[in-house]
Amino acid sequence: MRNNRLTIAKLLTFLLLACLNIFAAQVQEKEVALTELEKFYGTELKSTKKVVHPPYAWGDCTVCHADAKGEEDLIMDPPELCAMCHEAKDSKKFIHGPVAAGACTACHDPHESDNAKLLIASSINELCTACHQAKDEFLHTTTHIHPPVKDQCTNCHDPHTEDHLYQLKADGKKDLCVMCHVEKEVWINEVTDKHGALNRPRKCLECHDPHGSEHPKFLIKDTSKELCLTCHNQTLITDETGYKLQNIAKHLDKNPDWHGPILWGDCAACHNPHGSNNLRMLKKPFPRTFYESFDEDNYICFQCHDKAKIMDKNTTTATNFRNGSVNQHYVHVNKEKGRSCRACHDFHGTKEYPHHLRKKTKFGRISFPIRFIETESGGSCAPACHARRHYDKDKPIVNLK
Numbered sequence: 001m002r003n004n005r006l007t008i009a010k011l012l013t014f015l016l017l018a019c020l021n022i023f024a025a026q027v028q029e030k031e032v033a034l035t036e037l038e039k040f041y042g043t044e045l046k047s048t049k050k051v052v053h054p055p056y057a058w059g060d061c062t063v064c065h066a067d068a069k070g071e072e073d074l075i076m077d078p079p080e081l082c083a084m085c086h087e088a089k090d091s092k093k094f095i096h097g098p099v100a101a102g103a104c105t106a107c108h109d110p111h112e113s114d115n116a117k118l119l120i121a122s123s124i125n126e127l128c129t130a131c132h133q134a135k136d137e138f139l140h141t142t143t144h145i146h147p148p149v150k151d152q153c154t155n156c157h158d159p160h161t162e163d164h165l166y167q168l169k170a171d172g173k174k175d176l177c178v179m180c181h182v183e184k185e186v187w188i189n190e191v192t193d194k195h196g197a198l199n200r201p202r203k204c205l206e207c208h209d210p211h212g213s214e215h216p217k218f219l220i221k222d223t224s225k226e227l228c229l230t231c232h233n234q235t236l237i238t239d240e241t242g243y244k245l246q247n248i249a250k251h252l253d254k255n256p257d258w259h260g261p262i263l264w265g266d267c268a269a270c271h272n273p274h275g276s277n278n279l280r281m282l283k284k285p286f287p288r289t290f291y292e293s294f295d296e297d298n299y300i301c302f303q304c305h306d307k308a309k310i311m312d313k314n315t316t317t318a319t320n321f322r323n324g325s326v327n328q329h330y331v332h333v334n335k336e337k338g339r340s341c342r343a344c345h346d347f348h349g350t351k352e353y354p355h356h357l358r359k360k361t362k363f364g365r366i367s368f369p370i371r372f373i374e375t376e377s378g379g380s381c382a383p384a385c386h387a388r389r390h391y392d393k394d395k396p397i398v399n400l401k
């Protein structure tokens, strides 16, 4: 009973108030006259709600209704009604369903409310998910929710209208993301080895779900490996140099002895999916060429493998690639014209030989087989036209020049 909330203002005389009290039963008949008085003196609306819509607070119901009690029709329907005083909410390219339908009151109480912006729900997310029930379920059942989504949908979506698809505040495929993740924008622009994935049509959304997912970092796939192989299941060509990249899915298929991090599904253990300043977007440096002057800081491998393997000239523990105590890793790698690990190892997967030794090594434009033979306490190889060379960790072998 909205009339009850309307009390006669302080400006009315005590007498008038008394009369009104006495003739309370007749107030209804006197309605028109009363409204005239209210209009003249103004009324004070005693609302118990935290937010009162000014035109309602003014008490002049006829701003919106054909009568003073709001029992009659509205003088016009929303959104035109609201547009008398508010700017249009459908002025941009993409208009939210209920706004397009003029259903302002699906979200706002036209009179009063306990919620900011006269909203009918106590939180924005409650408001949105009352209609978007699939998102309600998503919020309650998904393991990793993107924090701004948990906070409020309007961090990214305008509730009314916007120039970007889904009423997003900026293009949702990338511009929106880097509004908050500024550091990613800087990184992506500045790195020398850029990732072509970011030029794919869905950009950030090629890999991330903007709302959240079952996987850490809101990835759209279980593991970074699965994600990478959705694109690296073909020969891709680098944007900068036109270099033909190996088809990694096919390579892994044919070479089932996978390197540790790949076994556990983590390509991102070595590669930065957003690009980097190192060869092939590696997270840490790695030599770009077959021969490279040895520098311990140039090897991403030492993130996981003990550098003594390459640093200790003589050892009986750091590596099995030794002839007696002479570290063959040191001999091959640790010098001015050192061979990078790629001369002998493949970092993704291998098949023919143990220890991720590759079948063929690429030297300039040619590939030649290394012809590795494993023995109980060592092994031998005969790359290209070189004579076979042996190593044995227990009984050192003298190789003839």
Ligand code: HEC
Pocket: 002, 003, 053, 055, 056, 059, 060, 061, 062, 063, 064, 065, 068, 069, 070, 071, 074, 078, 105, 110, 111
């Ligand atoms: C800013 C415009 C506006 C003003 C001012 C306004 N109303 Fe309303 N009122 C509406 C709209 C819009 C609806 C329809 C609500 C809906 O769609 O659910 C409405 C509906 C009503 C209803 C129907 C029941 C309900 O709450 O949904 C009553 C009763 C009512 N108003 C009373 C009043 C009274 C009394 C006043 C003056 C104190 C008043 N209104 C002032 C816009 C207004």
Ligand code: HEC
Pocket: 051, 053, 054, 055, 063, 064, 078, 081, 082, 083, 084, 085, 086, 104, 105, 108, 110, 116, 117, 118
């Ligand atoms: C007679 C003029 C008038 C009409 C008609 C009107 N409003 Fe308002 N409205 C105002 C004024 C004045 C304010 C307070 C100033 C402001 O915040 O812009 C306001 C504020 C609001 C606010 C913000 C409240 C807050 O907490 O900041 C919302 C939401 C709103 N109106 C919705 C509506 C809707 C929906 C309609 C149509 C059903 C409507 N208004 C019709 C005058 C009007």
Ligand code: HEC
Pocket: 078, 079, 082, 083, 086, 089, 096, 098, 099, 102, 103, 104, 105, 106, 107, 108, 117, 119, 124, 154, 159, 160
């Ligand atoms: C889907 C729900 C929804 C609908 C439908 C809706 N609004 Fe809103 N409106 C909101 C939310 C949420 C906010 C608060 C936005 C914020 O705080 O960022 C808001 C804010 C407002 C405001 C105050 C701030 C501003 O943006 O100007 C006004 C005025 C307003 N709405 C008017 C309207 C009018 C008029 C309509 C109908 C044409 C309408 N709204 C339809 C959800 C809605």
Ligand code: HEC
Pocket: 096, 097, 098, 106, 107, 124, 127, 128, 129, 130, 131, 132, 153, 154, 157, 158, 159, 166, 167
């Ligand atoms: C009153 C019900 C209602 C409320 C409340 C509501 N929506 Fe909607 N929303 C709709 C309808 C209806 C559509 C249009 C559906 C369609 O086109 O398939 C829609 C469409 C959308 C779309 C575009 C979806 C698409 O597939 O095109 C987005 C995004 C959206 N709403 C976000 C929100 C957000 C954010 C809120 C809270 C601020 C919200 N909605 C509150 C009813 C609502």
Ligand code: HEC
Pocket: 125, 128, 129, 132, 135, 139, 146, 148, 149, 150, 152, 153, 154, 155, 156, 157, 166, 168, 172, 173, 176, 205, 210, 211
């Ligand atoms: C971090 C920004 C962000 C927040 C916060 C956010 N969204 Fe979205 N939303 C997006 C982006 C980006 C898209 C476009 C997705 C695409 O193109 O596949 C989208 C699309 C949608 C769509 C249409 C496609 C779909 O997934 O069904 C709906 C509906 C939607 N959002 C609702 C919501 C609701 C409800 C909330 C709050 C619980 C919310 N969003 C919070 C960024 C956001």
Ligand code: HEC
Pocket: 146, 147, 148, 155, 156, 172, 173, 174, 176, 177, 178, 179, 180, 181, 204, 205, 208, 209, 210, 217, 218
């Ligand atoms: C409104 C600001 C905002 C927008 C827009 C936004 N994010 Fe976020 N995002 C955050 C906040 C806050 C966090 C949590 C803090 C953090 O880890 O940086 C976060 C976390 C993340 C994380 C996890 C970070 C971690 O280390 O666990 C990813 C991944 C992410 N956002 C991706 C995106 C993508 C992709 C988009 C675009 C679709 C996007 N974000 C848009 C604010 C935003």
Ligand code: HEC
Pocket: 174, 177, 178, 181, 184, 188, 197, 198, 203, 204, 205, 206, 207, 208, 217, 219, 224, 227, 268, 269, 273, 274
């Ligand atoms: C090729 C897939 C891919 C694309 C495209 C992509 N990301 Fe990521 N993103 C990932 C992966 C995988 C991780 C997890 C990295 C890890 O575990 O080290 C990640 C992590 C993140 C993180 C968490 C912090 C970090 O760097 O580890 C943020 C924030 C993020 N991404 C934002 C973005 C934004 C913003 C975009 C678009 C500009 C984007 N991502 C594009 C795959 C991608």
Ligand code: HEC
Pocket: 193, 194, 195, 196, 197, 200, 206, 207, 224, 225, 227, 228, 229, 230, 231, 232, 236, 237, 238, 239, 240, 245, 267, 268, 271, 273, 279, 280, 281
């Ligand atoms: C959406 C498709 C897509 C996804 C997903 C994807 N990539 Fe790529 N990637 C590309 C394309 C296209 C190129 C070639 C263009 C370029 O980067 O120059 C490329 C290039 C590369 C390169 C060579 C970059 C260079 O220029 O040297 C590496 C390394 C790479 N990706 C690793 C990964 C890893 C690791 C993942 C998973 C975290 C991944 N990619 C996920 C599309 C993708």
Ligand code: HEC
Pocket: 225, 228, 229, 232, 244, 245, 246, 248, 259, 261, 262, 266, 267, 268, 269, 270, 271, 279, 280, 282, 286, 342, 347, 348
């Ligand atoms: C242990 C670290 C490591 C892991 C894990 C790893 N990579 Fe690599 N990746 C490298 C190194 C080192 C290179 C540079 C190889 C070279 O130039 O000889 C490389 C090169 C590449 C290339 C360029 C190949 C070419 O043709 O030159 C692509 C594409 C690539 N990786 C994708 C992936 C994908 C996809 C995964 C996950 C299935 C993955 N990498 C996991 C270390 C790793």
Ligand code: HEC
Pocket: 299, 301, 302, 305, 309, 310, 318, 319, 320, 321, 322, 329, 332, 333, 339, 340, 341, 342, 343, 344, 345, 355, 357, 377, 378, 379
């Ligand atoms: C000249 C060829 C060659 C080069 C270059 C090479 N390795 Fe090896 N590596 C081997 C051989 C052969 C074995 C097998 C030793 C055995 O168990 O008999 C091996 C074994 C390994 C092992 C297994 C543990 C061990 O040491 O026995 C790791 C790890 C390893 N190498 C890492 C590296 C890293 C990192 C680089 C580059 C910094 C590198 N290798 C360079 C030939 C090479």
Ligand code: HEC
Pocket: 258, 259, 260, 261, 269, 270, 286, 299, 300, 301, 302, 303, 304, 305, 341, 345, 347, 354, 355, 356, 357
């Ligand atoms: C993120 C950690 C990580 C990084 C970085 C890494 N590895 Fe490994 N590597 C492993 C794990 C775990 C194993 C054991 C499982 C296996 O045999 O693949 C392993 C095993 C190996 C083996 C075989 C050991 C054996 O006895 O069979 C070789 C060779 C090897 N790595 C070489 C390299 C080279 C060369 C690099 C640098 C390009 C590198 N690794 C970088 C984690 C890593």
